[in-house]
Amino acid sequence: MLEPHDFKKNALLSLLPEDDLAHLRPHLEKVTLTLGQSLSESGRQMSHVYFPVDSIVSLLCVMENGASTEIAVVGYEGIVGISLFMGGETTPSRAVVQSAGYAYRLKGQLLKNEFYRAGSMQRLLLRYTQALLTQMAQTAVCNRHHSVDQQLCRWLLLSLDRLPSDELVMTQELIANMLGVRREGVTESAGKLQKAGLISYNRGHIKVTNRLGLEARVCECYAVVKREYDRLLNHYDVM
Amino acid sequence: MLEPHDFKKNALLSLLPEDDLAHLRPHLEKVTLTLGQSLSESGRQMSHVYFPVDSIVSLLCVMENGASTEIAVVGYEGIVGISLFMGGETTPSRAVVQSAGYAYRLKGQLLKNEFYRAGSMQRLLLRYTQALLTQMAQTAVCNRHHSVDQQLCRWLLLSLDRLPSDELVMTQELIANMLGVRREGVTESAGKLQKAGLISYNRGHIKVTNRLGLEARVCECYAVVKREYDRLLNHYDVM
């Protein structure tokens, strides 16, 4: 079991001043998220919002023919369920657990109450939303202009940044679904990375052995997103 | 010259209750936006926000090598400059006028003041932002999975929805920049549409002659976005 105040491992909760946190603390509920679990279905209202701790959640756009693409990824730095406070209540996208782990959840109504107090929580969540927006925008560009190789690097780095270890539990098939490409394309790209000694993988387990090497290969999209998250959240000035 | 209260042709301003509007009305300034004009540069703070009336603004992600992709489009239904109230102040993307026309602008600080009163304006802008988010997400998917043909249809319909007439002043070269594809690709796709009798174009002027035909060819992305805008804004229930 993890120590108390574990929820501060979520960046948003940790950035919140004590006073504001006090309203929420009694209602934060620790839950386990399992690989593949869906936190939000297209068009369905969420009962809770989730603050991941060591889990990762993918936001996916699923099309009529079943093809999907990840439009953003949420980890310890964020929250799943922004449509609740944004006012739309639902979104057309799905939220699926991409890496199992813990998260804290909170009843949607409680989050809304806190949000509409128009205090620190509101400002924080809006800045986070803007960061998420940047991630989506950059994903759109990356989908258009960059090779599967580069996108795989971006995806690995984005995941790595949200994980406590350097190992991902993830099959090539699933990565392909996220990136919206063929599984064979991922096999090929991952093969290149392995040959180059940057990663080693093995039936659903990918270990990054040379992070700098990945950073050297990745397209600019990764850095743009990372810089924006840093700017908007790490340098967050409470009030 | 357009009639007074012209600014109500912007959906956001028109949805605002009179009381709230009263704060802003004296400060709304009508401006002309010219084709290609930039309203916002990457990383630069905007002095004003813009509420388009009959103009269209594209939000573009520009990469280091100069290649670009449109990530969303804003017309009479929206506002340019969401980063001001979202708290980030800047974005990594550019906002470029895609179709000349009028807009009302408002000093950034005034908008922020109104936003942080946490009244109707805030709720409205947040719902709009969520709609914008959906547009970006769907653009990302569309970039990944759909053909240039389909994307051109989507782009034409999105533009058409924001224009008072059925004619766009737009070269194939510019459309290519928006979609992030080659100019030749647009020439070819546009040729098909013309042959099919859906559009007729002529040196920078595109006229849509059969809108239903476009809707029959477009991918689902258009409908998803449109439905979400309708849901979030047209059915907007003030408070």
Next chain:
DNA sequence: CCGCTTGTGTTCGCTATCGCACAGTGAGCT
């Protein structure tokens, strides 16, 4: 230990799109 399921590697032909080069052609300017 066997056999099944799941994950990975590889091949082949196909298509959309790219990058480039160059040829028309219309609109507006002088």
Next chain:
DNA sequence: AGCTCACTGTGCGATAGCGAACACAAGCGG
């Protein structure tokens, strides 16, 4: 009227990614 330049059409070869098919291999349950 004639020029010029921006816009459009077209035709290459090159290539990345697709779709389908199949072989292999590793872990798992019985």
